[in-house]
Amino acid sequence: MEFNKKCKVLHLERNNLRHQYMLGAAQLESSLAEKALGVLVDMKLDMSQQCALEAKKVNGILGCVCRNVASRLREVILPLYSALVRPHLEYCVQPWGLQYRRDMDILERVQKRTTEIMKGLEDFFYEERLGELVLFNLEQRRLRDILLVYINT
Secondary structure (H helix, E strand, O other): OOOOOOOEEEOOOOOOOOOOOEEOOEEOEEEOEEEEOOEEEEOOOOOHHHHHHHHHHHHHHHHHHHHHOOOOOHHHHHHHHHHHHHHHHHOOHHHHOOOOHHHHHHHHHHHHHHHHOOOOOOOOOHHHHHHHHOOOOHHHHHHHHHHHHHHOO
């Protein structure tokens, strides 16, 4: 049987001896980070790089929405945010675990930016805008999702 020679080795331990692995006669290449199912995993299992990539992606999507949608009414922006942006912010959050506060803040800024562009909410604080829109901040949504998983098992 022929094996795919595109395989790479991702060493996960800090004190790993970084052994060289062979697949048949070919030596497998080492990698510092690999992407699987859209999630970037590095050797430290630190998700900061993944979080920054997702924030960059969703800021681009949000910018595209702002440039191409003339209306700033919440009835227009909120469904677009819910359909196009929020799924990216919540994708694979459970495995990420968001170990660092700065990672949570990076993603939360995207939602904050979305609520700032809605007409009629410019003068409110972020928490007040969330209340007006009947939204939770992303950390509360993550906790709710985790609780729902435990309740349903």
